[in-house]
Amino acid sequence: MKIERIPVLSDNYIFLLYDLKTRTAAVVDPAVAEPVLQRLEELELNLVTIFNTHHHSDHVGGNRKLIKHFPELCVYGGAEDRGRIPGQQVFLQEGDTVEFAGETGQVFFVPGHTRAHIAYYFPPTQGEDTGNLFCGDTLFAGGCGRLFEGTPAQMVDSLSKFRALPDNTLVWCAHEYTLNNLKFALTVDRYNADLQNRYESVKSDRAFGKATVPSILGIEKKTNPFLRWDSPSLQEVTKMQEPARVFGRIRGMKDQF
Ligand code: ZN
Numbered sequence: 001m002k003i004e005r006i007p008v009l010s011d012n013y014i015f016l017l018y019d020l021k022t023r024t025a026a027v028v029d030p031a032v033a034e035p036v037l038q039r040l041e042e043l044e045l046n047l048v049t050i051f052n053t054h055h056h057s058d059h060v061g062g063n064r065k066l067i068k069h070f071p072e073l074c075v076y077g078g079a080e081d082r083g084r085i086p087g088q089q090v091f092l093q094e095g096d097t098v099e100f101a102g103e104t105g106q107v108f109f110v111p112g113h114t115r116a117h118i119a120y121y122f123p124p125t126q127g128e129d130t131g132n133l134f135c136g137d138t139l140f141a142g143g144c145g146r147l148f149e150g151t152p153a154q155m156v157d158s159l160s161k162f163r164a165l166p167d168n169t170l171v172w173c174a175h176e177y178t179l180n181n182l183k184f185a186l187t188v189d190r191y192n193a194d195l196q197n198r199y200e201s202v203k204s205d206r207a208f209g210k211a212t213v214p215s216i217l218g219i220e221k222k223t224n225p226f227l228r229w230d231s232p233s234l235q236e237v238t239k240m241q242e243p244a245r246v247f248g249r250i251r252g253m254k255d256q257f
């Protein structure tokens with residue numbers, strides 16, 4: 001399957017998954033419909049699936065219009081989001097699987113940003129060496145989503161599921177927040193050389209208007225403070241030991257940043 005990024009609104013990414021052999025497509029979190037419809041037309045694709053990660057309007061805003069154009073399509077979302085995702089037909093839980101273009105994706109239940117948030121992970125298939133993680137607003141490049149409907153402990157649990165995936169996994173997160181996230185990260189982890197290098201390279205990428213998504217999970221593990229609740233430097237900065245407390249303190253600092 002091929003994956004394309006469609007930048008929309010001020011900083012959202014919609015992801016278009018497609019297979020040219022069957023001319024079918026799936027879309028992850030269509031904030032709006034128009035740019036998706038336009039791209040589908042250009043590539044002559046039939047939209048068969050919407051994969052939603054959570055109910056926020058900048059992730060489901062295009063559902064209705066896409067369903068109108070492709071009445072046969074199927075809308076997937078989290079079981080706990082029942083009633084909040086327009087057109088939802090499939091209610092997914094941890095451990096469920098989804099199919100697209102002959103590939104099988106695994107569903108993770110990742111509450112924290114919202115109480116119903118899910119993520120989709122497609123492991124590497126034959127001939128590919130990287131898996132693809134569609135994590136919505138749970139993990140960002142260099143950051144993580146705000147805790148609107150969840151607790152630090154829940155978010156640590158959720159992010160632990162991602163941290164267990166292979167380092168070369170591509171992280172397809174839903175917003176281009178990376179530069180600001182890394183600016184904050186440097187304030188809590190200033191002696192991290194990997195983080196310093198990443199900041200410099202993202203700064204120059206952004207100066208040229210280059211997208212920083214997808215990122216690579218192994219780099220997140222080394223530089224994203226929200227995946228590093230057990231690193232001595234962050235324990236020292238927060239003066240906390242327990243993962244949920246370290247995480248909660250950093251999240252609180254980021255909310256003020
Ligand atoms: Zn959101």
Ligand code: FE
Nearest residue numbers: 056058137174
């Ligand atoms: Fe969002």
